[in-house]
Amino acid sequence: xxxxxxxxxxDGIGREVVPATQRVLEAVEPEFSFVEAAAGDAVKEETGxxxxxxxxxxxxxxxxxxxxxAGETAAxxxxxxxxxxxxxxxxxxxxxxxxxxxxxxxxxxxxxRENTEGVYTGHESRLTDDVATLTRVVTEFxxxxxxxxxxEYVEERDEDGFTIxxxxxxxxxxxxxxxxxxxxxxxxxxxxxxxxxxxxxATHLCLHPEEYGVVVCPNLAGDVLSxxxxxxxxxxGLLPSANIGPENALFEPVHGTAPDIAGEGxxxxxxxMFSAAMLLEYLDYDEEGKAVRSAVxxxxxxxxxxxxxxxxxxxxxxxxxxLGQLS
Amino acid sequence: xxxxxxxxxxDGIGREVVPATQRVLEAVEPEFSFVEAAAGDAVKEETGxxxxxxxxxxxxxxxxxxxxxAGETAAxxxxxxxxxxxxxxxxxxxxxxxxxxxxxxxxxxxxxRENTEGVYTGHESRLTDDVATLTRVVTEFxxxxxxxxxxEYVEERDEDGFTIxxxxxxxxxxxxxxxxxxxxxxxxxxxxxxxxxxxxxATHLCLHPEEYGVVVCPNLAGDVLSxxxxxxxxxxGLLPSANIGPENALFEPVHGTAPDIAGEGxxxxxxxMFSAAMLLEYLDYDEEGKAVRSAVxxxxxxxxxxxxxxxxxxxxxxxxxxLGQLS
Ligand SMILES: CC(C)[C@H](C(=O)O)[C@@H](O)C(=O)O
Ligand SMILES: CC(C)[C@H](C(=O)O)[C@@H](O)C(=O)O
Numbered sequence: 001x002x003x004x005x006x007x008x009x010x011d012g013i014g015r016e017v018v019p020a021t022q023r024v025l026e027a028v029e030p031e032f033s034f035v036e037a038a039a040g041d042a043v044k045e046e047t048g049x050x051x052x053x054x055x056x057x058x059x060x061x062x063x064x065x066x067x068x069x070a071g072e073t074a075a076x077x078x079x080x081x082x083x084x085x086x087x088x089x090x091x092x093x094x095x096x097x098x099x100x101x102x103x104x105x106x107x108x109x110x111x112x113r114e115n116t117e118g119v120y121t122g123h124e125s126r127l128t129d130d131v132a133t134l135t136r137v138v139t140e141f142x143x144x145x146x147x148x149x150x151x152e153y154v155e156e157r158d159e160d161g162f163t164i165x166x167x168x169x170x171x172x173x174x175x176x177x178x179x180x181x182x183x184x185x186x187x188x189x190x191x192x193x194x195x196x197x198x199x200x201x202a203t204h205l206c207l208h209p210e211e212y213g214v215v216v217c218p219n220l221a222g223d224v225l226s227x228x229x230x231x232x233x234x235x236x237g238l239l240p241s242a243n244i245g246p247e248n249a250l251f252e253p254v255h256g257t258a259p260d261i262a263g264e265g266x267x268x269x270x271x272x273m274f275s276a277a278m279l280l281e282y283l284d285y286d287e288e289g290k291a292v293r294s295a296v297x298x299x300x301x302x303x304x305x306x307x308x309x310x311x312x313x314x315x316x317x318x319x320x321x322x323l324g325q326l327s
Numbered sequence: 328x329x330x331x332x333x334x335x336x337x338d339g340i341g342r343e344v345v346p347a348t349q350r351v352l353e354a355v356e357p358e359f360s361f362v363e364a365a366a367g368d369a370v371k372e373e374t375g376x377x378x379x380x381x382x383x384x385x386x387x388x389x390x391x392x393x394x395x396x397a398g399e400t401a402a403x404x405x406x407x408x409x410x411x412x413x414x415x416x417x418x419x420x421x422x423x424x425x426x427x428x429x430x431x432x433x434x435x436x437x438x439x440r441e442n443t444e445g446v447y448t449g450h451e452s453r454l455t456d457d458v459a460t461l462t463r464v465v466t467e468f469x470x471x472x473x474x475x476x477x478x479e480y481v482e483e484r485d486e487d488g489f490t491i492x493x494x495x496x497x498x499x500x501x502x503x504x505x506x507x508x509x510x511x512x513x514x515x516x517x518x519x520x521x522x523x524x525x526x527x528x529a530t531h532l533c534l535h536p537e538e539y540g541v542v543v544c545p546n547l548a549g550d551v552l553s554x555x556x557x558x559x560x561x562x563x564g565l566l567p568s569a570n571i572g573p574e575n576a577l578f579e580p581v582h583g584t585a586p587d588i589a590g591e592g593x594x595x596x597x598x599x600m601f602s603a604a605m606l607l608e609y610l611d612y613d614e615e616g617k618a619v620r621s622a623v624x625x626x627x628x629x630x631x632x633x634x635x636x637x638x639x640x641x642x643x644x645x646x647x648x649x650l651g652q653l654s
Contacts, residue, residue, distance in 0.1 A: 075496040103430065103533055119463065124500035132500040134463040136446065141457055167547070169402040173451035173459040199554040206430055206533070206558020220494070227526040228555055231533020 002033050003283055006062035008055065010077065011040040012257025013267035014068020020269040020319040021066065021276045024295075027323055028280065028288040035062065039077045040070035040257075050076040059084050059250070064279050067252040068272065071259065078252070082115055086245030088142060089149050090115040090222060091278070092254065094229035094239055099301045100309060104232040107209040111229065112153065112162070113222025114146050114178075115243060120219050138174040138218070140181050147185035149244070150216045154191050161192030162214035165201050165221050178218055202228055230254060237308050238300075240274035242282065249282050251275040261307075265314045268306040270296050273322060295325035329360050330610055333389035335382065337404070338367040339584025340594035341395020347596040347646040348393060348603045351622075354650055355607065355615040362389065366404045367397035367584075377403040386411050386577070391606050394579040395599065398586065405579070409442055413572030415469060416476050417442040417549060418605070419581065421556035421566055426628045427636060431559040434536040438556065439480060439489070440549025441473050441505075442570060447546045465501040465545070467508050474512035476571070477543045481518050488519030489541035492528050492548050505545055529555055557581060564635050565627075567601035569609065576609050578602040588634075592641045595633040597623050600649060622652035 005025065009018040025032055037055035044050040050073035059065045059081060070077040082090075090113040096102035123135035150162050164182050168175040179195060186193040196204065198221045205212060205225065209232055217225060230236045239254035253271030261267060273296045280289035303321040305311025313321075332352065336345040352359055364382040371377040377400035386392045386408060397404040409417075417440040423429035450462035477489050491509050495502040506522060513520040523531065525548045532539060532552065536559055544552060557563045566581035580598030588594060600623045607616030630648040632638025640648075 079497075119494075119498055124498065126500050126504070130467045132465045132504045134465075134498055134501045136461040136463055138459045138461075139457050167446075167550075170406075170547075171446055171451065171461055173453050174461045177453070177459045199550045202529075202551050202555040203558040203563060206555065207562060220497075223494075223526045224529050224551055228529040228533060231530040235534060236530060 002031050003063040004033050004035060004061070005279070006035050006037055006058045006065040008037050008039050008059075008065060008067045010068040010257070011042055011071040012069060012259050012262035014040070014070070014257060016262070016265065016267040016315050017253065017269040017272040018066060018068040020315050021272040023319055024273055024292060024322055024326070025066075025276055025280075027326055028292060029285060039067070039081070041073050044073050051080055056080070056084055060248070062248070064248070064283055065250040066272070066276060066279060067250055069253065069255065069257045071257045074256070079120065081250055082243050085243060085248040085250045087115045087243035087250065088145050088246070089113065089244050091153075091242040091244060092222070092226040092239065093274075094226060094233050096233040097238060097297060097300045100234050100238065102232065102234040104206070104209045107229060107232045109205070109209060109212055109229050110153075110214045111222050111226040112146065112150050112214060112216045113226065114142060114217065114219045116219075117142050118219030136171075136174055138178050140177060143178045143181035144185055146216065147182040150182070150214065151186060151189045151191045154214055159214050161194075162186070162216050163201070163212055164193060164195040165198045165215055165217040165225060166195065167198050167221070169197060175218060182216055198225065201225060205229060205232065226254070235308075236271070237268050238271050238274070240271050240278055242275065242278040244282065249279070251279040251282075265316065266307050267315050268308050269315050269319055270300060291326060292322075295322045298325055329358050330356075330390040331360050331362060331388070332606070333362050333364055333385045333392040335364050335366050335386075335392060335394045337395040337584070338369055338398040339396055339586050339589035341367070341397070341584060343589070343592065343594040343642050344580065344596040344599040345393060345395040347642050348599040350646055351600055351619060351649055351653070352393075352603055352607075354653055355619060356612060366394070366408070368400050371400050378407055383407070383411055387575070389575070391575070391610055392577040393599070393603060393606060394577055396580065396582065396584045398584045401583070406447065408577055409570050412570060412575040412577045414442045414570035414577065415472050415573070416440065416571050418480075418569040418571060419549070419553040419566065420601075421553060421560050423560040424565060424624060424627045427561050427565065429559065429561040431533070431536045434556060434559045436532075436536060436539055436556050437480075437541050438549050438553040439473065439477050439541060439543045440553065441469060441544065441546045443546075444469050445546030463498075463501055465504050467504060470505045470508035471512055473543065474509040477509070477541065478513060478516045478518045481541055486541050488521070489513070489543050490528070490539055491520060491522040492525045492542055492544040492552060493522065494525050494548070496524060502545060509543055525552065528552060532556060532559065553581070562635075563598070564595050565598050565601070567598050567605055569602065569605040571609065576606070578606040578609075592643065593634050594642050595635050596642050596646055597627060618653060619649075622649045625652055
């Protein structure tokens with residue numbers, strides 16, 4: 001059966017990197033059927049909503065979604081999209097590619113971020129003019145599901161194990177439940193693991209990123225620590241991510257809409273192409289996924305480069321080079 | 328009137344760096360009266376409590392406290408101590424000193440961390456076996472007090488302004504209240520300011536620390552971002568901090584007990600001495616504070632060094648060198 005892929009360019013450079021990446025997906029699997037949908041600032045301007053019902057339906061019905069970026073409305077787009085695909089884990093690799101200007105070239109990390117709860121459940125109240133509260137939720141169910149995923153991830157990739165990030169010395173019940181649950185699942189499955197306080201980990205990742213591999217995190221900790229790791233590899237420009245659910249998934253570059261360069265045809269499509277490689281693997285096109293990743297890596301190493309990487313090539317030239325590697 | 332200073336060495340290298348720093352305080356102001364108090368793992372082992380009532384009283388009655396570090400019981404010691412001194416702001420400078428091995432030598436940041444609320448208020452529940460919650464609290468009162476402090480801090484030091492860190496795109500009510508309140512106070516006082524999402528800031532601090540100066544943060548954001556900055560300047564080893572309340576304050580190095588080197592006489596006392604410089608300034612010994620800071624800086628630049636900085640000097644030799652600079 002043909003896989004149906006929803007593509008949502010969104011705003012800014014999303015409109016350049018998503019079509020470029022779609023060309024790559026078409027090249028490796030001519031049978032994919034693509035459906036395009038709108039989300040973000042522009043469609044909100046037009047219709048009053050950043051995530052139209054039609055887009056929600058297309059994403060829900062697709063086998064996987066490729067999303068670019070949204071501007072001001074980012075949270076109103078990406079948080080519901082993650083819910084629609086039922087994503088319980090956000091997979092965020094942060095790797096320094098050879099030939100790019102990384103602060104810590106030895107960085108090769110993957111953050112497995114809990115993607116449904118923590119401070120993201122949306123339970124906030126303005127109790128009085130003076131007092132606002134937010135209820136942070138941690139469940140054993142979500143922690144267990146994340147831990148199972150992490151164990152499989154480590155086993156399939158022959159990783160050494162994982163580090164559990166948390167702040168259970170302060171958030172004793174909530175991060176305590178998270179830490180203990182992930183710990184228990186890993187013990188049962190015999191997956192090696194250690195743990196680190198998220199603040200101490202922020203220091204250590206800067207000082208010795210090579211000592212870490214897979215990091216399993218609560219939602220906000222994963223948000224901040226993976227962005228820190230982006231800083232270590234030279235910025236958000238090359239980082240892909242996957243929002244994985246039980247039966248659906250959404251893939252997106254970690255970068256934003258880059259309004260300063262949008263529309264000029266010089267956006268770097270590599271992060272979106274790496275996201276597409278994750279999409280291919282999710283749909284069990286393992287070889288194709290690997291091929292796309294290698295093609296992009298080899299272009300990064302000695303092909304044309306966009307200005308963010310010190311080159312002067314445009315999005316199309318980089319895309320052509322990636323397609324050239326694939327043919 | 329003689330100022331009364333409580334000293335709490337705590338555990339591990341706290342017992343080396345605090346006495347060393349006390350020598351420096353005695354040298355610049357022979358009139359100080361010191362009272363020593365116990366806290367941490369060792370006193371818990373002995374008495375069953377990590378923070379004995381006597382220590383609480385001494386700290387409450389002192390004009391200022393110098394604290395070293397506590398081991399496993401760190402949270403049980405430092406969180407109540409911050410409450411006892413009524414500390415509403417945690418001042419955390421993170422600066423790369425010349426002659427030390429920093430990842431980003433251009434780093435010169437100060438975090439002003441809210442020190443009473445956020446996820447630190449301790450309202451947690453285990454609702455069922457499966458569900459734990461934490462209530463994060465943000466008040467206009469605390470945000471305003473922090474903002475007033477930040478404005479004065481910037482004005483007194485002729486800083487360019489400050490950056491407000493937050494995650495108001497997700498924590499709309501709570502961090503929204505924080506952001507809007509700090510913003511409003513700064514507007515009224517005419518202090519230049521901008522804002523940044525804490526995740527994006529984690530990336531930017533790695534890439535361009537020189538673009539930031541004073542960063543005003545909610546409690547946990549300040550914890551994590553200041554530890555990130557510690558990574559940029561080469562570790563926690565040299566970072567001081569101040570917990571300031573309306574009528575009392577507590578000063579501590581950001582590092583921990585360093586059990587691996589405790590007792591060997593090679594602990595680096597510089598972070599505690601920088602903390603003592605902040606203590607002196609807090610007690611209006613501005614000149615003495617400045618003198619201590621310069622003395623430590625000049626020893627760091629070309630005096631004896633402890634092993635963590637690549638030297639082979641002990642704590643005493645470094646302390647003697649600092650005292651030499653002061654005399
Ligand atoms: C836009 C925002 C809501 C989102 C998040 O906090 O998850 C973003 O920072 C990310 O990490 O994808
Ligand atoms: C020990 C811990 C409770 C503490 C905190 O989270 O504030 C520490 O990390 C710090 O920053 O002083």
